[in-house]
Amino acid sequence: MSAGMNRNLRILVVEPDPERVREIVEALQSAGWSDVQAMTRVATLDRTVKAFAPDIVLIDLANPDRDTLEQITQATEASKRAVALFVDRTDDTLTQAALNAGVSAYVVDGLQMDRIKPVLETAVARFKITRQMQSELDAAKRALVDRKTIDRAKGIIMRQRALSEDAAYALLRKTAMDQSRKVIDVAQALVTAADLLS
Amino acid sequence: MTGTVLNCGYVPLVDCAPLVIAKELGFAAEQGLALNLVQQPSWSALRDMLALGHLDAAQMLSPMPVAMSLGLGSLPADVDTLMVLSVNGTVFGVSNPLAADLEGVSFGDAPALLSALARRKGATLRIGVPFHYSMHRLLLSYWTAAAPEMTVEEVTVPPPRMADAVGEGFVDAFWVGEPWGSVAVQKGVAQLMMTGRDVWQFAPEKVLAARHDWVVENDDLARRLMVAVYQAAAWLDAPKNKPLAVEILGRSAHLSMSTDLIDPAVSGQLVPRPDAPPQTIDRFIQFHNHAANFPWRSQAAWIGHQLGIDAAGIARAKASFRSDLYRRHLGDFGSDMPGASEKVEGSLQVETAVASSRGHLILAPDAFFDGRTFDFSPIE
Numbered sequence: 001m002s003a004g005m006n007r008n009l010r011i012l013v014v015e016p017d018p019e020r021v022r023e024i025v026e027a028l029q030s031a032g033w034s035d036v037q038a039m040t041r042v043a044t045l046d047r048t049v050k051a052f053a054p055d056i057v058l059i060d061l062a063n064p065d066r067d068t069l070e071q072i073t074q075a076t077e078a079s080k081r082a083v084a085l086f087v088d089r090t091d092d093t094l095t096q097a098a099l100n101a102g103v104s105a106y107v108v109d110g111l112q113m114d115r116i117k118p119v120l121e122t123a124v125a126r127f128k129i130t131r132q133m134q135s136e137l138d139a140a141k142r143a144l145v146d147r148k149t150i151d152r153a154k155g156i157i158m159r160q161r162a163l164s165e166d167a168a169y170a171l172l173r174k175t176a177m178d179q180s181r182k183v184i185d186v187a188q189a190l191v192t193a194a195d196l197l198s
Numbered sequence: 199m200t201g202t203v204l205n206c207g208y209v210p211l212v213d214c215a216p217l218v219i220a221k222e223l224g225f226a227a228e229q230g231l232a233l234n235l236v237q238q239p240s241w242s243a244l245r246d247m248l249a250l251g252h253l254d255a256a257q258m259l260s261p262m263p264v265a266m267s268l269g270l271g272s273l274p275a276d277v278d279t280l281m282v283l284s285v286n287g288t289v290f291g292v293s294n295p296l297a298a299d300l301e302g303v304s305f306g307d308a309p310a311l312l313s314a315l316a317r318r319k320g321a322t323l324r325i326g327v328p329f330h331y332s333m334h335r336l337l338l339s340y341w342t343a344a345a346p347e348m349t350v351e352e353v354t355v356p357p358p359r360m361a362d363a364v365g366e367g368f369v370d371a372f373w374v375g376e377p378w379g380s381v382a383v384q385k386g387v388a389q390l391m392m393t394g395r396d397v398w399q400f401a402p403e404k405v406l407a408a409r410h411d412w413v414v415e416n417d418d419l420a421r422r423l424m425v426a427v428y429q430a431a432a433w434l435d436a437p438k439n440k441p442l443a444v445e446i447l448g449r450s451a452h453l454s455m456s457t458d459l460i461d462p463a464v465s466g467q468l469v470p471r472p473d474a475p476p477q478t479i480d481r482f483i484q485f486h487n488h489a490a491n492f493p494w495r496s497q498a499a500w501i502g503h504q505l506g507i508d509a510a511g512i513a514r515a516k517a518s519f520r521s522d523l524y525r526r527h528l529g530d531f532g533s534d535m536p537g538a539s540e541k542v543e544g545s546l547q548v549e550t551a552v553a554s555s556r557g558h559l560i561l562a563p564d565a566f567f568d569g570r571t572f573d574f575s576p577i578e
Contacts, residue, residue: 067240
């Protein structure tokens with residue numbers, strides 16, 4: 001992760017108060033982050049997230065626009081973003097629990113910017129890990145479903161053609177190669193056909 | 199304030215009334231609870247605070263605990279629905295320019311309204327909803343699915359901003375809880391076209407929720423909270439109490455809203471256009487009667503079904519609606535319990551007497567606008 005940690009984070013700040021926006025942007029810049037964009041209204045948030053593609057979005061916990069942001073940062077895989085929230089009181093358990101949940105980071109003490117850098121970096125790293133784990137989980141689930149389908153297809157061939165399991169699989173694989181298709185696609189077609197005819 | 203402190207999150211909408219009444223009229227105190235109502239700025243914030251243990255219980259949009267328990271959304275957690283806090287209570291409204299295209303559609307006619315919207319030529323219809331996992335959004339999706347030729351974009355807008363969003367043309371229409379529909383009408387930027395119950399006559403709107411772990415570890419606290427809220431809901435649904443309820447809610451620091459904004463929802467008298475007389479809407483919000491507080495497992499199943507989950511997910515959704523707990527904690531208390539914990543959603547066209555523990559239970563109509571029914575009982 002070290003390479004990712006050192007990269008200049010691209011940060012979007014959502015905050016209605018222009019004075020506070022200025023303070024936040026200054027603090028982020030003095031922490032060494034220059035790629036910061038701020039918006040006071042969420043009306044164009046979806047377009048901004050697409051165009052600016054931030055690594056993380058910062059918003060005050062008390063901001064009612066949170067629900068809008070939440071929907072946009074969850075809507076599609078491509079638009080998913082880490083979100084960090086300013087909280088006006090110190091609460092390390094909350095921050096830790098939120099970080100462990102892998103989604104939002106609660107940046108405590110509002111604008112105590114000396115603490116913001118490690119928290120934001122952890123939040124982004126955590127978010128990436130969670131996302132990675134999720135896609136690995138999805139892949140594992142898909143693989144399991146695929147294996148069940150292939151097992152069923154093998155079973156059908158073994159029964160219909162009186163072949164051994166190995167021979168049934170070899171036939172599946174040969175058919176797939178001959179047709180330039182994947183084994184799972186051939187197996188799926190066979191299972192679907194068998195279901196239709198049974 | 200003495201008693202066991204219980205932190206309960208809420209969002210200041212008219213239908214948080216059962217929680218406010220439970221506190222202000224002393225129902226919670228009678229149960230030895232110091233009910234601490236903690237206002238939340240957004241549903242996401244409320245969800246996080248409940249999931250992370252900063253709240254013991256919370257008012258939630260009915261799809262929220264189901265979605266969280268199913269691992270949907272950005273913060274999954276096992277969250278149980280202890281009881282339903284309110285049924286119905288939402289409105290669908292359109293901007294003035296859109297209303298001009300809908301001349302002749304009468305208030306509350308969901309099929310005619312949908313046809314008129316679908317006949318319009320032009321761009322995608324942008325419709326504001328308060329939260330992705332809300333009954334508003336599920337009803338909107340269910341209703342507009344009947345007109346697949348129409349393209350709808352659902353936009354999340356915090357309810358207090360709905361009037362401005364429609365006034366400034368950011369959305370063309372909205373589905374929102376009171377008082378925010380009436381606020382848009384009073385500001386002269388929108389017209390109300392129908393209520394949520396014109397799409398589903400008995401839709402669970404807000405629920406009382408708590409983390410599953412918390413419920414297991416705090417059985418008696420959960421019981422006392424449920425009893426207090428149950429009594430508050432019963433008090434709210436007595437017609438003679440309505441004027442006083444509006445007064446108490448208006449004075450309560452928890453809602454900080456003028457009585458003329460609270461009254462339309464509580465009295466069921468909605469003004470759809472500035473120049474029109476109020477419409478009387480039966481059961482605009484149901485807080486208690488007709489077993490409104492009972493967490494029907496079939497309601498959870500319908501929510502899960504609308505969220506597009508599989509059979510295993512439906513079973514998990516059902517289990518999160520704790521009708522078992524409701525029976526155990528409120529049965530002794532004298533509540534008239536339905537004989538079953540599931541019903542065929544959408545099957546009741548009229549008020550219907552059903553089997554119950556005391557034999558006095560009458561269920562209200564729960565039909566859908568398109569007459570469909572949903573039977574989620576396991577296939578034998």
